[in-house]
Amino acid sequence: MEHRGLVLVHTGDGKGKTTAALGLAMRAWGGGLRVLILQFIKGGQTYGELAAIEALKGVRDTIEVRQCGLGFTRRDEARKAEHIKAAKAALREAEREIVSGAWDLVILDEINYAVKFGLIETDDVLRLLERKPPTLHLVLTGRDARPEIVEAADLVTEMKLVKHPFEKGIKAQKGVEF
Numbered sequence: 001m002e003h004r005g006l007v008l009v010h011t012g013d014g015k016g017k018t019t020a021a022l023g024l025a026m027r028a029w030g031g032g033l034r035v036l037i038l039q040f041i042k043g044g045q046t047y048g049e050l051a052a053i054e055a056l057k058g059v060r061d062t063i064e065v066r067q068c069g070l071g072f073t074r075r076d077e078a079r080k081a082e083h084i085k086a087a088k089a090a091l092r093e094a095e096r097e098i099v100s101g102a103w104d105l106v107i108l109d110e111i112n113y114a115v116k117f118g119l120i121e122t123d124d125v126l127r128l129l130e131r132k133p134p135t136l137h138l139v140l141t142g143r144d145a146r147p148e149i150v151e152a153a154d155l156v157t158e159m160k161l162v163k164h165p166f167e168k169g170i171k172a173q174k175g176v177e178f
Contacts, residue, residue: 005136006154007129011112011145014159015177021107021139022049025063028137033104034061036097040090040119040142041069041110047178068093069110087119091128098132105137112142112149122146 008024010017025035056062068090070083091114098106108128114120125140129152132138140149150156165173172178 003135005132005134005138007132007152008137008139009112009145009150009153009156010139010141010159011143011150011156012158012160013143014161015164016159017141017143018109019049020157020159021109021141024139025105025107028105029056029063033137034102035063035105035107036103037063037065037107037109038090038094038097039065039067039069039109040087040114041071042067048175066093069114083117084119087114090114091120091124095128095131098128098136098138101133103136105139107139107141110142111140112145114142115146115149116142116144122148125149126152 010020022037025037028035050065053063053065068086070079070086094106094108094111097103111120111125115122115125125146126148129138129149140153145156
């Protein structure tokens with residue numbers, strides 16, 4: 001069987017982009033692949049998936065997660081320069097890791113948001129895709145994936161919002177949304 005690394009994009013206005021990528025990470029880990037997750041926006045927060053990944057440590061080499069961001073940028077315009085600096089550092093880290101040969105699957109969580117919010121450029125992401133080794137699987141998540149990124153991908157899944165509990169005033173639920 002020929003092994004070819006794929007570029008996968010999880011985008012759309014519905015929930016589940018990161019969750020789907022993390023499910024893929026678990027599947028890959030279960031199959032013996034080495035997995036790295038770089039989170040472009042999240043930083044310093046605790047999520048249920050991080051606890052689950054932490055619990056896998058000691059079983060065998062595990063999934064590595066690095067939070068590279070400073071948190072949500074929409075509510076933090078005063079610190080936009082710091083968000084840009086963090087996103088560009090995450091991009092450099094992503095490039096180093098992508099070409100390192102240390103990983104079989106790299107997930108660039110919320111990288112599409114980083115582009116959408118003007119923290120990094122579409123061309124920067126396209127250059128990453130060009131540098132990807134032929135056997136590495138690469139996943140990009142976040143709403144509003146640019147058409148050029150969609151075109152460069154092998155698989156694109158769009159999560160569509162149909163209904164959300166927030167519309168009824170229900171806040172995010174631990175274990176479901178974080």
